[in-house]
Amino acid sequence: VRKANRDFGLLRRGDRILVAVSGGKDSGNMLHVLDKMAKRIGNIELIPVFVDEGIKGYRDRAKRQALKLCKMHGLQLKVYSFRDNSGETLDEMIRARNKSRDGKFRGQKACSICGTLRKHILNRAASELGADKVAIGHTMDDVAQTFLMNVLRADIEGIARFSVASPGDSVEAGKAPRIRPLAYVPEEESALYAKIKRIPHLPKRCPYSVEAFRGLAEGFLNGAQKDYPAIKFSLLRACIALSKLLPQEANSAPWRKCGSCGAKAARTKCKACAITAKL
Numbered sequence: 001v002r003k004a005n006r007d008f009g010l011l012r013r014g015d016r017i018l019v020a021v022s023g024g025k026d027s028g029n030m031l032h033v034l035d036k037m038a039k040r041i042g043n044i045e046l047i048p049v050f051v052d053e054g055i056k057g058y059r060d061r062a063k064r065q066a067l068k069l070c071k072m073h074g075l076q077l078k079v080y081s082f083r084d085n086s087g088e089t090l091d092e093m094i095r096a097r098n099k100s101r102d103g104k105f106r107g108q109k110a111c112s113i114c115g116t117l118r119k120h121i122l123n124r125a126a127s128e129l130g131a132d133k134v135a136i137g138h139t140m141d142d143v144a145q146t147f148l149m150n151v152l153r154a155d156i157e158g159i160a161r162f163s164v165a166s167p168g169d170s171v172e173a174g175k176a177p178r179i180r181p182l183a184y185v186p187e188e189e190s191a192l193y194a195k196i197k198r199i200p201h202l203p204k205r206c207p208y209s210v211e212a213f214r215g216l217a218e219g220f221l222n223g224a225q226k227d228y229p230a231i232k233f234s235l236l237r238a239c240i241a242l243s244k245l246l247p248q249e250a251n252s253a254p255w256r257k258c259g260s261c262g263a264k265a266a267r268t269k270c271k272a273c274a275i276t277a278k279l
């Protein structure tokens with residue numbers, strides 16, 4: 001994490017950082033390490049934020065771990081939810097998708113609805129809480145998987161936009177820059193660290209993860225790593241290098257302002273408001 005901080009200038013005195021905490025090991029480790037670094041650097045405020053998607057038996061249990069973690073660090077956890085933002089939980093949206101005859105969410109994966117709304121809520125929270133950075137607990141495995149998924153989808157804009165420390169406004173107008181302090185940390189080391197440091201977390205996968213495209217990338221990379229141990233690190237390096245080479249690509253789409261929330265949007269409504277409008 002210190003190397004990522006040196007390479008990308010993640011933390012600066014005076015920062016007010018929203019830390020996305022999910023109750024899982026990676027975001028728990030991230031908060032633990034950032035808290036130590038923030039105290040050493042000085043004059044950095046951390047604001048842990050938990051987004052409750054409404055996944056019964058999973059996120060409610062993870063929330064208890066997140067609260068425990070924040071209490072250990074003397075920080076107050078701010079909770080946002082899909083229900084407060086959109087009127088329904090993810091479970092309710094997926095039930096509607098599975099029953100729907102009128103095509104509501106038909107063919108849409110849970111992770112695509114969830115990821116879009118979560119990102120939207122984190123951006124809203126950052127703006128409401130006056131945070132100037134949003135820290136995400138993506139490990140090296142997550143970065144490598146996302147990069148591979150973007151390649152497989154030919155999502156050049158996604159490749160250009162994804163970085164360890166996004167330049168913020170220049171890429172995504174009006175949004176606090178994302179930082180990924182765990183980008184150099186392999187998943188296995190994150191699991192070990194959580195165990196050694198007794199970081200409160202829920203050691204369980206989301207029940208919807210079986211639907212995720214990410215699972216394909218994860219399976220491929222974990223298999224390939226047996227013969228090519230550096231494959232995830234190579235993808236991380238490629239991701240960092242390409243995101244620097246492709247800035248123009250990211251800005252080339254004709255962006256508009258969402259008519260409902262004012263966020264950057266490819267159409268008249270951003271993706272999150274289009275989901276909410278269907279409910």
Ligand code: SF4
Nearest residue numbers: 110111114206208209
């Ligand atoms: Fe959301 Fe998918 Fe992650 Fe579950 S696995 S929390 S549905 S993005």
